[in-house]
Amino acid sequence: xxxxxVSMWALNRYYPLLAVIPETWRGCGRFVALVxxxxxxxxxxxxxxxxxxFNPLSPETASALVTSGVFAWTxxxxxxxxxxxxxxxxxxxxxxxxxAGPLLFLPLIQYVQxxxxxxxxxxxxxxxxxxxxxxxxxxxxxxxxx
Numbered sequence: 579x580x581x582x583x584v585s586m587w588a589l590n591r592y593y594p595l596l597a598v599i600p601e602t603w604r605g606c607g608r609f610v611a612l613v614x615x616x617x618x619x620x621x622x623x624x625x626x627x628x629x630x631x632f633n634p635l636s637p638e639t640a641s642a643l644v645t646s647g648v649f650a651w652t653x654x655x656x657x658x659x660x661x662x663x664x665x666x667x668x669x670x671x672x673x674x675x676x677x678a679g680p681l682l683f684l685p686l687i688q689y690v691q692x693x694x695x696x697x698x699x700x701x702x703x704x705x706x707x708x709x710x711x712x713x714x715x716x717x718x719x720x721x722x723x724x
Contacts, residue, residue: 579660582683583667586676594673607670614662617655620648632656634691637698645710652718653696653711657687692716 599607621644625632628642634656648655664680699707713721 579664579683582664582679586664586667586671586679589675589678590671590673593675595675597672598674598677599669599672601672604670604672607666607668610666610669611663612666614659614666616659617648617652617662618659621655621659624649634695637695638702640699640702643699643703643706643710645714650714651720653714653716654692657692658717660687688716 622632624644624647628644630640630642630644631637633639652658661680661684664683668676668679696711703710715721
């Protein structure tokens with residue numbers, strides 16, 4: 579995420595395409611970034627309460643499948659928060675070119691991190707994890723068919 583944030587700054591600084599956010603509205607990016615912290619903070623708290631790992635590099639060591647609270651609305655609250663943080667940064671920068679950051683971050687994090695985590699959780703929790711995935715979307719919202 580930090581690599582993306584620095585790259586977005588560099589794009590804005592050296593290759594700014596079309597100012598899309600007026601200077602007076604760029605402060606809204608701070609608000610978006612502040613809101614972005616809510617879902618990861620809630621996720622860390624819930625993992626702590628469940629006495630399970632929040633280390634994204636070792637999901638196979640999870641001792642509990644957390645499905646309530648923020649996890650009832652998104653399977654990836656931490657990555658959602660990072661994505662929103664990048665969006666807030668793009669708004670703060672104000673030109674079109676930094677918006678490539680969040681748009682590229684989403685598929686990359688999904689491929690590099692989320693899918694391997696999901697596979698590890700599937701192996702660890704089996705049918706419980708499958709039912710959870712059927713009921714809650716990867717990014718946001720509950721599935722109606724569940």
